[in-house]
Amino acid sequence: MADKKKKPEIDARFKKFGTVSFTATTKVNDFIDYLEDGKVAGTRCKTCGTYYFPPRSQCYKCLDKTEMEWFVVEGTGKLATFSELSYAPVGFGDDLPYAIAVLDYGDYKVFGRIAPKVPMDQVAVGKEMRAKANRLPNGQLNYVFEPA
Numbered sequence: 001m002a003d004k005k006k007k008p009e010i011d012a013r014f015k016k017f018g019t020v021s022f023t024a025t026t027k028v029n030d031f032i033d034y035l036e037d038g039k040v041a042g043t044r045c046k047t048c049g050t051y052y053f054p055p056r057s058q059c060y061k062c063l064d065k066t067e068m069e070w071f072v073v074e075g076t077g078k079l080a081t082f083s084e085l086s087y088a089p090v091g092f093g094d095d096l097p098y099a100i101a102v103l104d105y106g107d108y109k110v111f112g113r114i115a116p117k118v119p120m121d122q123v124a125v126g127k128e129m130r131a132k133a134n135r136l137p138n139g140q141l142n143y144v145f146e147p148a
């Protein structure tokens, strides 16, 4: 009996990310495993030391000399900027109002959302915040920023 060609397994872990997932497969699907484990992670190029968030599999400076490793976003970052949204992209309308923000960790910046439970009158540029892995009511994974 001839062996049937086995279909390659598709790594679709990224389907679990976000309110609306725009892609199922990426080269950085381990990001999802970190979230499942309660951690927010980015990548760092071991060749030149550049940090990447969101994680990338390839360093634009080192190209084929890239050697990536994962790092966990730990400690606190300074709120660099934020914006409270009154309108949202398709699929995110039920989440309104929500705020998007950038935390500056020094070596890298993390773009994300401020946790819905954080009162906006307690949010100000310069505030120390923490990125935290989060599970949405529908079982999807993301991460949010909370005051440190």
Ligand SMILES: [Zn+2]
Binding pocket: 045, 046, 047, 048, 049, 050, 059, 060, 061, 062, 063, 066
């Ligand atoms: Zn590099």
